[in-house]
Structure formats: C-alpha cells, structure tokens
Amino acid sequence: MSAEPRARVPRRPVHGVLLLDKPVGLSAQAAVSRVRSLLAAEKAGHTGTLDPLASGLLPVCLGAATKFAQLQLDADKAYDATLRLGVRTSTGDAEGEIVATAPVEVQRLTPAGLAAVAQRFTGPITQVPPMYSALKKDGKPLYVYARAGVEVERHPRAVVIHALTLSLAADDPTALRLQVRCSKGTYVRTLAEDIGAALGCGAHLSALRRTATGAFTLDRAITLEALAALSPQERLHHVLPTEVLLRELPVVTLDEADAARFLSGLRRRGPWPAAEQVAVFGRRPRALLGVARCAGGELIPLRLLAPTEIAQTLQQSLS
Structure with a gap:
C-alpha cells in the first residue's frame, strides 16, 4: 500500500533577514531550506556559504531582502577556530585524510611566540585558495578536481586580516585557539595551514564557528531547534526588516x-x-x-x- 502524499505547505511572502546559528553537519543551503520551510516563506537565500563542518552565524535573506544579499557577501567576517597542530590533512580541515605529521615544538608556543606569529599574518596578506573550495575552473568547482586527484594551478589572492589572536587550548597542548576578523574571501583553513607551517609543525582546522558578519553578531542569532519550537507567528518576530542590510x-x-x-x-x-x-x-x-x-x-x-x-x-x- 503506497504512502499518503505529504500535503504541501502553502507559501507566503516573508521579507527580511533571520540570523541563524547554523549547526555543524548541515550545509548552508540545507539550513536555508529549513528556515524557509519553518517560515513557509516563498523565497530565501543566504549571504555567504558556511561549510557543513562549521557552525555559527548565517544571515538568511527572505523575499525582498535577497535583492541586497551582496552587501553581506562583501562584509567582513569574524570566526573562532581550533587548530590541530602537528597534523596536516588533504583538505586542510578535519574532514580530510592525514597527509603528514610532525612533532610540535612546545617551546615555540609561548604567549610571546604566538603573538609574533599572529603579527606575521595580520594586515594585508595573500592566500592561495585551497583545492577543496567552491572556486571554479572551466565551469567546475575546484573540489571536483580535488576529488578526482587533479591539482589545478591557483593564483594567490589578496585578503586583509584585521585582527588575529592565537592562544593555547586549555585542555590540549597540541591545539590552538584562533580568533580572527577578516575581509571577504579569506579562507580560515588556509590561514590555519599557513600558521602551522610558520610554527614548523603543520596544522589543520579542527573546528570553526562564525561569530560575526558585518554588523551582525552571533548573540542575536537563533538555532533551528529554537525556531521550530515557536508558533508560526512567533517565528516572524525573529525576522529583521530588510533595511538592516543597508544600515551602513x-x-x-x-x-x-x-x-x-x-x-x-x-x-x-x-x-x-x-x-x-x-x-x-x-x-x-x-x-x-x-x-x-x-x-x-x-x-x-x-x-x-x-x-x-x-x-x-x-x-x-x-x-
């Protein structure tokens, strides 16, 4: 006996911006689809992707706000991250295979030593985009080539690191906590790898959380679970007016x-x-x-x- 077809939820016009605290394990597009469904909104989009392994602030534009999403795409971002020292991976993050290991020189991990390394990567810098990225070559994302084992030449890109701090994780001598505020287009995975190289042991990104994008901050965001627990009318109260995208x-x-x-x-x-x-x-x-x-x-x-x-x-x- 075939299952009953699921009733379609009627969509409605919803305009504005919802600040979502995206969980780990969900793609940005899947998170947007979930928000759109919970609000029964006709149209929704995000303002810059956030990898499934990353959590944190994802502004979701609804209706008319999608016309101005580019302003947030161009905005500075802020992240909290954890670096695993002494281990390099194929993707630069915890999802990849281990490609190299090296001993960690603990004597270099003093507050003064970490501050000196952070200073090297503060200000205008260049980054070579990672192969596991959505940048396109001949119409295909680089990660498609990477999965096929093909290395594609990438040109360095200029970005700006406005602020960067490094500190030892409290419970792990081989992990660093990184806090960064950076320009659009910055790859935190690449920054983690470059910091690991500067410390002489290599590193990969083991955790990433976006804490701000432009003037939006994580403390105003709502989780999917909290949004789902609200009534349809209460959910609308978390939608900010479209003009918040234009307040600068x-x-x-x-x-x-x-x-x-x-x-x-x-x-x-x-x-x-x-x-x-x-x-x-x-x-x-x-x-x-x-x-x-x-x-x-x-x-x-x-x-x-x-x-x-x-x-x-x-x-x-x-x-």
Whole structure:
C-alpha cells in the first residue's frame, strides 16, 4: 500500500533577514531550506556559504531582502577556530585524510611566540585558495578536481586580516585557539595551514564557528531547534526588516511623488552628495524603496523593490 502524499505547505511572502546559528553537519543551503520551510516563506537565500563542518552565524535573506544579499557577501567576517597542530590533512580541515605529521615544538608556543606569529599574518596578506573550495575552473568547482586527484594551478589572492589572536587550548597542548576578523574571501583553513607551517609543525582546522558578519553578531542569532519550537507567528518576530542590510549606507528620503517616479525607474534630481550607494526610503509611509547611486545631483536607481513587496513588508510589520 503506497504512502499518503505529504500535503504541501502553502507559501507566503516573508521579507527580511533571520540570523541563524547554523549547526555543524548541515550545509548552508540545507539550513536555508529549513528556515524557509519553518517560515513557509516563498523565497530565501543566504549571504555567504558556511561549510557543513562549521557552525555559527548565517544571515538568511527572505523575499525582498535577497535583492541586497551582496552587501553581506562583501562584509567582513569574524570566526573562532581550533587548530590541530602537528597534523596536516588533504583538505586542510578535519574532514580530510592525514597527509603528514610532525612533532610540535612546545617551546615555540609561548604567549610571546604566538603573538609574533599572529603579527606575521595580520594586515594585508595573500592566500592561495585551497583545492577543496567552491572556486571554479572551466565551469567546475575546484573540489571536483580535488576529488578526482587533479591539482589545478591557483593564483594567490589578496585578503586583509584585521585582527588575529592565537592562544593555547586549555585542555590540549597540541591545539590552538584562533580568533580572527577578516575581509571577504579569506579562507580560515588556509590561514590555519599557513600558521602551522610558520610554527614548523603543520596544522589543520579542527573546528570553526562564525561569530560575526558585518554588523551582525552571533548573540542575536537563533538555532533551528529554537525556531521550530515557536508558533508560526512567533517565528516572524525573529525576522529583521530588510533595511538592516543597508544600515551602513547613507539615506535618501523621497516624498510621495518622487517615490512613485523613482519606483518606476526614473532618475530624480536633488541636493544629494555623490555616493556609490544610498538606501532610498519613502517618507509617508516610511518604507524602503531600494538602493540607488548619487552622481551629479541625480538619484540613479540600482535595485528597486516591487510595489507589492513594499506593501507586503508594511503589512508584515503590523502583524
């Protein structure tokens, strides 16, 4: 006897950002799908992948917020990580096979010695992307080549390590705790391997937790379990308004007539200083309209919300 088909949950328009504390073992896309299902949302996406072996902050964009996800993709990130010293793996993390071991020179692991190593990797540095990464070569991710045993030439990339601290793990003399704030595109696995090389023993990343992305921090995030335990209406209370993605941008506010013309894609003239990106709001009711560029006294539309999205967002804020 065949099983009864599962009833489809009707989707609804949900707009905004949910800060998720992603668990270990779940891909970023699977986590987004779970959030979308719990909120019964029509559309969802994330703002930068987080490996299954990593946990921590994953901003999930819903509805209209997906139009501005790139701003978080470009944001600085912060991580807490654990490095296993004396062991190198094929992937640079705990998922790979051991490829080399070496004795750990404990005398180099003094606070002064670790601070000196951290200083070497602070500021502008270059990294060679790992083979086990989603970067593409001829349309295929590098990890596809890596799994086939093919090594592909990778060019060094410039990144910035804004802050880095290293300290011995309290319960393990062969483990280091790493705290880092870095620019987009930084591979913490590669940083772990390079630090291990600098210490003369090699290392791999054994644990990784993202604690911040841009102005968002982990202390405001919710777990999937906690979200699932709430009622459908209570879950919506954890969705931040779309404009939180734009809070670092200058703000331009338009009256009703100019707002309507702006939403139709027309440039507006006004005394606005030049800016590559500004957040544009309507005055009455106050509502996010989109993102624009200011140049030569003109407001030039870049990404606009649809009138239906604006109306749905206003309605959502009243619920």
